[in-house]
Amino acid sequence: MIKKILAVSISLALSATVSIVHAKDDVNAGKQQAAACAGCHGADGNSAVSTFPKLAGQHASYLVKELQALKAGIRDAPMMAPLAMGLSDDAMSDLAAFYASQTISKNPMPKLPIDDDDDDDEDEDEAAVAAKEKAQQEKLENLLAKGSDLYRNGDLEDEVSACIACHGPVGEGNQPAAYPILKGQHADYLIKTLTDFKNGNRIKNTEDMMNMIAKKMSADEIQAVSYYLSVMDKQTKSTEK
Numbered sequence: 487m488i489k490k491i492l493a494v495s496i497s498l499a500l501s502a503t504v505s506i507v508h509a510k511d512d513v514n515a516g517k518q519q520a521a522a523c524a525g526c527h528g529a530d531g532n533s534a535v536s537t538f539p540k541l542a543g544q545h546a547s548y549l550v551k552e553l554q555a556l557k558a559g560i561r562d563a564p565m566m567a568p569l570a571m572g573l574s575d576d577a578m579s580d581l582a583a584f585y586a587s588q589t590i591s592k593n594p595m596p597k598l599p600i601d602d603d604d605d606d607d608e609d610e611d612e613a614a615v616a617a618k619e620k621a622q623q624e625k626l627e628n629l630l631a632k633g634s635d636l637y638r639n640g641d642l643e644d645e646v647s648a649c650i651a652c653h654g655p656v657g658e659g660n661q662p663a664a665y666p667i668l669k670g671q672h673a674d675y676l677i678k679t680l681t682d683f684k685n686g687n688r689i690k691n692t693e694d695m696m697n698m699i700a701k702k703m704s705a706d707e708i709q710a711v712s713y714y715l716s717v718m719d720k721q722t723k724s725t726e727k
C-alpha cells in the first residue's frame with residue numbers, strides 16, 4: 487500500500503517537473519516565433535504604437551482564444567488576421583506562453599489637448615497659461631474618477647454592467663475564463679477596440695458579452711474608462727489613501 491502511494495507520488499512529482507520543463511520550452515519556442523510579431527507588438531510584447539495592443543503579461547488563455555478567433559475570421563482585424571492564419575495550434579500556445587511571461591510596461595498619464603479658443607497666444611501671460619493648465623488637470627481628474635466609477639459600479643441608467651465583475655478588482659482579468667487583463671493597456675487601443683465592439687466591428691458574434699456591453703456605452707464613457715485603465719495602478723494607489 488505504502489509502496490503504491492510512494493510510486494504514485496513519485497510519478498506525480500516527475501510529471502510536475504516535466505510540465506515545468508515543457509512550459510519553459512514553450513516560452514523559448516514562443517520567443518523565437520515572436521520575432522515575426524516584434525515590429526508591431528514590440529520585442530517583449532510592449533508595442534510602441536499606442537493603437538496596437540500590448541501583449542506582455544496578458545493571460546495565455548485569452549491570447550490563444552483571440553488568435554483562434556482571428557484565424558477563423560470571427561474577430562475582424564484586417565492588419566492582424568492574415569498573420570494569425572499562418573499559425574498552428576502549437577505556435578499559438580508557444581507565442582501565448584512567451585507573451586504571458588513578459589511584464590507589461592507602465593503608461594504615462596494621459597494628456598488632454600488644451601483647447602485654444604483665442605488666437606493671440608503670444609500675448610497670454612503666465613497666469614493665464616497656468617490657469618488653463620489647472621483647468622485641464624481638473625478635467626483629467628474628473629474623467630479618471632468617472633472611469634473608475636464606471637469600472638466599479640457600471641452605469642445603472644444606461645444599463646452598462648460593472649467591468650469589475652469580469653475583469654477583476656485591479657483589472658487583472660481571469661485566466662481560467664480567458665477574460666483579458668486590462669490594466670496598463672494603451673488608452674488609444676482600449677478606445678479603438680471598445681468603439682469597435684460598440685459598432686459591431688470587432689466580433690461577428692452579436693451575442694458576445696462585450697458587444698452587448700459596449701453598445702450601451704457613450705463615447706465619453708469609453709474615453710473615461712480607457713484613460714482610467716491605462717493608468718489604473720497609479721489611480722488605485724491614490725484612491726486607497
Ligand code: HEC
Nearest residue numbers: 522523525526527538539549552553562563565566569581
Ligand atoms: C502589422 C502589424 C502586426 C503584426 C506584425 C502582428 N500584429 Fe498582432 N495585432 C496588430 C493589431 C493592429 C492588432 C489589433 C487588432 C484590432 O484592432 O482588433 C493586433 C492584435 C493582436 C492580438 C489580440 C490582442 C488583444 O488584446 O486582443 C494578438 C493576440 C496578436 N495581435 C498577436 C500577434 C502575434 C502572435 C503576432 C506574430 C505572429 C502578431 N500579432 C503580429 C498588429 C500586428
Ligand code: HEC
Nearest residue numbers: 539646647648649651652665666676679689695696699711
Ligand atoms: C460579463 C463579463 C464581462 C463584463 C461585465 C465586461 N467584460 Fe470586457 N471582456 C469580457 C470578455 C469575455 C472579453 C473577451 C471578448 C472577446 O474575446 O472578444 C472582454 C474583452 C474586453 C476588452 C478587450 C481587451 C483587449 O485586449 O482587446 C476590453 C477593452 C474590455 N473587455 C473592457 C470592458 C469594460 C470597460 C467593461 C465595463 C464597462 C467590461 N469590459 C465589462 C467580459 C466582460
